[in-house]
Amino acid sequence: MNKLLITGGLILSGFLASAQNNLDKIINVAEVERIERVLAADEMKGRKTFSPEIDKAADFIAAEFKKAGLQFFNGLTTYKQSFKMTKAKFISATGTINGEAVLTNDIIAVTTQAALKLDEKSGYKKIVIDTGANLMAEANKIISANEKTLVLVNTGQAKNFSRLKRFKRDSFEEKASVVFVLSDKDAATYSFDVLHEISQSSLANVIGILPGKSKKEELVVFSGHYDHIGIGKATADGDSVYNGANDDAAGTTAVMMLANYFTKEKNNERTLVFIAFTAEEIGGFGSQYFSRQINADKTVAMFNIEMIGTESQWGKNSAYITGYEKSDFGKILQGNLSGSQFHFEPDPYPKQNLFYRSDNATLAALGVPAHTISTSKMDTEKFYHTADDEIETLDMANMTEVIKAIAISSKGIVSGKETPSRVEKLNR
Ligand SMILES: [Zn+2]
Structure with a gap:
């Protein structure tokens, strides 16, 4: 003291x-x-x-x-302002581009969906990240845009690709999925299946007003x-x-x-x-x-x-x-x-x-x-x-x-x- x-x-x-x-x-x-x-x-x-x-x-x-x-704050009946966070734990990923199989390690999905299924008819936007680009910065921008996106990452980025696993969709609201695939192909046709275990946890702010x-x-x-x-x-x-x-x-x-x-x-x-x-x-x-x-x-x-x-x-x-x-x-x-x-x-x-x-x-x-x-x-x-x-x-x-x-x-x-x-x- x-x-x-x-x-x-x-x-x-x-x-x-x-x-x-x-x-x-x-x-x-x-x-x-x-x-x-x-x-x-x-x-x-x-x-x-x-x-x-x-x-x-x-x-x-x-x-x-x-x-x-x-x-109590706005319509609450307690001082706790509770909400739920969704977390996704990776289970598996499979897929093809133009009919050819893609390795599991070459697919990273940032999602809160348990079973994510997409192909060229699912309304995903397609973006390419080139070899010379700043992978993490570009990925960050794409994820922040919150649109369903398939990102084709040039194989020149292979060394850094796994770093994309750091991006998580842990969130308290529904967000659009983003799927990164390490490939140089133009992906005229594609199909991916990604499974996650989804869990929800409660947390709370404590709030009161005068x-x-x-x-x-x-x-x-x-x-x-x-x-x-x-x-x-x-x-x-x-x-x-x-x-x-x-x-x-x-x-x-x-x-x-x-x-x-x-x-x-x-x-x-x-x-x-x-x-x-x-x-x-x-x-x-x-x-x-x-x-x-x-x-x-x-x-x-x-x-x-x-x-x-x-x-x-x-x-x-x-x-x-x-x-x-x-x-x-x-x-x-x-x-x-x-x-x-x-x-x-x-x-x-x-x-x-x-x-x-x-x-x-x-x-x-x-x-x-x-x-x-x-x-x-x-x-x-x-x-x-x-x-x-x-x-x-x-x-x-x-x-x-x-x-x-x-x-x-x-x-x-x-x-x-x-x-x-x-x-x-x-x-x-
Ligand atoms: Zn602090």
């Missing part, structure tokens, strides 16, 4: 004093630690997506949302991911639980504390959405699913909170915002902190592409000023994705200050007085 308690924290000028009192009462080190201890406990076994233990974490978050007095007083339809999202990577390689002292205390029990804790704070303040004109995402570590599926359940055009801002448990590279009372230059979200936040010693900075690790690597990415691509707030020193954070990402390595006092700074700096957006500029949409 860090002994530098609140004395070093936010010092705000007079008119904010009463708000500050409530803030200290609700967002304090003891509460941060209470929540962190549950989420990052060894019994949670690293909160791996699809594990029984992640459900325990979800139950805890839901119980806290209930205690705070949050309402309806706005006057601008109900305008949404402000506070989020963090509660999944982590589970059990891994043991350390020298035999610890194999990847607790993810910082990644991202810290962000989840912040979301829960902000829910507590804003339900007590009850002065939000906009509707506030509090969400703990699942499956961030295995591809951001929780946030992708969520982004399809809300109207992005009505989502005014997203505060995604990731790894705020350690000091940033500028020391205490500071954090960075990814994609700072893509909207004026950061400037608005900083503007609400005048008189405080806390400061937000632009992301100092632009080469790491953090803006598109966390749960803010899907909504950002749809134009929402959706940013991630973090303190993690991505170049030197020594416990990142290790069994040592434990509660003892966090600076609870500083983390509390970060959460308070988010509460204060979001004030204008929460009250409907400030609206950040939109992020440029990505065409996918």
Whole structure:
């Protein structure tokens, strides 16, 4: 535990004093630690997506949302936003091109269908990848286009062909199949049969809302991911639980504390959405699913909170915002902190592409000023994705200050007085 308690924290000028009192009462080190201890406990076994233990974490978050007095999101009858992921395990592949047999190893199907059967009459688009092309980049483009496609890969790419197995269709929605075949033939006629074992697994975000007083339809999202990577390689002292205390029990804790704070303040004109995402570590599926359940055009801002448990590279009372230059979200936040010693900075690790690597990415691509707030020193954070990402390595006092700074700096957006500029949409 860090002994530098609140004395070093936010010092705000007079008119904010009463708000500050409530803030200290609700967002304090003891509460941060209470929540962190549950989420990052060894019994949670690293909160791996699809594990029984992640459900325990979800139950805890839901119980806290209930205690705070949050309402259910859009038609749900629980705080859990459940959905199913389809996975495909390869069994067999056979086929012919112009009547000649093709080897199993020369067929790779990216599909969620158990029995995939195609021939030249099945309406598949035909694309050729030449010897000189960047195979993985081209394949990625074709798969993203989400159209039924037969891809004839030139035999000059034979060495790299098996790398295409990395593409999976693990998904929560129906997607078009893409079949790659290593062949130089023009495939005037063809026929392929591919079998997979299909399984479905359930997973859930945890979500609750605080309806706005006057601008109900305008949404402000506070989020963090509660999944982590589970059990891994043991350390020298035999610890194999990847607790993810910082990644991202810290962000989840912040979301829960902000829910507590804003339900007590009850002065939000906009509707506030509090969400703990699942499956961030295995591809951001929780946030992708969520982004399809809300109207992005009505989502005014997203505060995604990731790894705020350690000091940033500028020391205490500071954090960075990814994609700072893509909207004026950061400037608005900083503007609400005048008189405080806390400061937000632009992301100092632009080469790491953090803006598109966390749960803010899907909504950002749809134009929402959706940013991630973090303190993690991505170049030197020594416990990142290790069994040592434990509660003892966090600076609870500083983390509390970060959460308070988010509460204060979001004030204008929460009250409907400030609206950040939109992020440029990505065409996918
Ligand atoms: Zn994370």
